[in-house]
Amino acid sequence: MAFHHCHKDRMPGADLSPERLRARRQLCAACAVCVIFMAGEVVGGYLAHSLAIMTDAAHLLADVGSMMGSLFSLWLSTRPATRIMTFGWHRSETLGALASVFSLWMVTGILLYLAFIRLLHSDYHIEGGAMLITASIAVCANMLMAFVLHQASPSHSHESRGTEYAPLEEGQGYPLPLGNTSVRAAFVHVLGDLFQSLGVLAASILIYFKPQYKVADPISTFLFSICALGSTAPTLRDVLRILMEGSPQSVGxxxxxxxxxxxxxxxxxxxxxxxxxxxxxxxxxxxxxxxxxxxxxxxxxxxxxxxxxxxxxxxxxxxxxxxxxxxxxxxxxxxxxxx
Missing domain, CATH: 3.30.70.1350 (Cation efflux protein, cytoplasmic domain)
Incomplete structure (x- = not known):
């Protein structure tokens, strides 16, 4: 018999499937780009005295945490279940997402406080040239990450089995490999970051040509901090639903x-x-x-x-x-x- 008496699949192997290996390479490449340009934004934001740049760097930090969580879960998913961890190690992805949300909230809270202080006191100076260069590089970085993470839709994938479900473990049922789900989620997140970077670039252009409008920097920090915190709401809702053992959203x-x-x-x-x-x-x-x-x-x-x-x-x-x-x-x- 090809399969055991009550199971629809073979025992999952210790190796990742080809598609999940490709997803890991994509996530590794995007994560490397994200770390490099995040460090560049921190340095550039410090030199330009720009909180808006720092806010964009904080959002990149959330991206790094999210992609690292996906990479970590890909690695843990190859580990077999034990008598203690009878379901395996899949929920590490959820805990990683929760840690990423909390880290973003902490950094964003600090930046909001500094932006509020700047609005109260105008004794600060913005280096328009450094801010403009850093914001331009940030836009290019997000475009590069979007290119790295871009992939064909599931309907055009030759390895897809035509189902919308994507279990982490290639086990029972008819799963679509995890790689597609993780890479698609990262791609959508990067598109949101690209929009924020374009907004920071617009603020830097205004400050570069009109230094007297330096208030655009803390205002941008407020606006994009709200966007960053709002973008974590769906993730936090899903994480809490999973941790509270709620039913899946797609299954009634x-x-x-x-x-x-x-x-x-x-x-x-x-x-x-x-x-x-x-x-x-x-x-x-x-x-x-x-x-x-x-x-x-x-x-x-x-x-x-x-x-x-x-x-x-x-x-x-x-x-x-x-x-x-x-x-x-x-x-x-x-x-x-x-x-």
């Missing part, structure tokens, strides 16, 4: 319930739980109460197949038991209320 409770109830022989379901180890690693478990005449193995195989194919779960655990009338009156067998 009712569709999964109805899919299980549509399996021939299933009379009722209870203890249905949906959660995610990461944004793309979704897990389901449930108890299936079946008719006395139903074949438990056939019901288990059909239910698992439908969950994998329709929802792209990475892990599926189902318990089959005979239906009893008292299940209808059991408080623990009732569906959970709406949030």
């Amino acid at each position: 409770f009712e569709p999964v319930r109805d899919t299980l109830l549509s399996v021939p022989g299933v009379r009722a379901i209870h203890e249905l739980h949906l959660w995610a180890l990461t944004l793309t690693y979704h897990v389901v478990s449930a108890h299936l109460a079946i008719d006395s005449t139903a074949d438990p193995e056939a019901v288990l195989a059909e239910a698992s197949s439908r969950l994998y194919s329709r929802f792209g779960f990475s892990s599926c655990t189902l318990q089959v038991e005979r239906y009893k009338s008292e299940m209808a009156r059991c408080p623990r067998c009732r569906e959970p209320p709406q949030a």
Whole structure:
């Protein structure tokens, strides 16, 4: 037999797939560019006395943290599960994202305080030339990172299997490799950074030709700090949802319930739980109460197949038991209320 009795896949190997290796190379290249130009912006912002440049550097710091988290999770995903870490090490990606958000908030808070002080006191000087050069280099850096991370859409990828799901581990179901998801997320983030860099460049041009409008620097710091903090809101929401064992955003409770109830022989379901180890690693478990005449193995195989194919779960655990009338009156067998 090619596969084990209850699994749709082979045991995941210790090596990354070719597409995930390509994703790692892209992320490594973009991260290297980001670190170099972030350091350049810190130096340039210091020489130009520009908080707007420092704000852009802080956003690049968040990019570095995000890409390092993706690289770290790619490495950890090759490690096998243990008796202590039974799901493996996938949630490290979520913890890395949380650390990246907090670091961005801390740096942005300091820059906002300094910008507020500058608005109260005008005893500061902006080196327009240094600010203009640094802002121009920052725009070029973001364009270079966008070029490095740019890739064909999933519909044009020859290695894609035509599904929107992307489990971190190439395991059960029909996964799209992690590399696509990580690189796409980084690419979208870099596009937002490019927009911010263009705004800083516009402020530097104004200050270079009109030094009396140096107030544009702290104002830009306020505006782009708000944008930077706002961009972390979706990430923080997703991280908290994962850490609180919430159901995946792309998978609803009712569709999964109805899919299980549509399996021939299933009379009722209870203890249905949906959660995610990461944004793309979704897990389901449930108890299936079946008719006395139903074949438990056939019901288990059909239910698992439908969950994998329709929802792209990475892990599926189902318990089959005979239906009893008292299940209808059991408080623990009732569906959970709406949030």
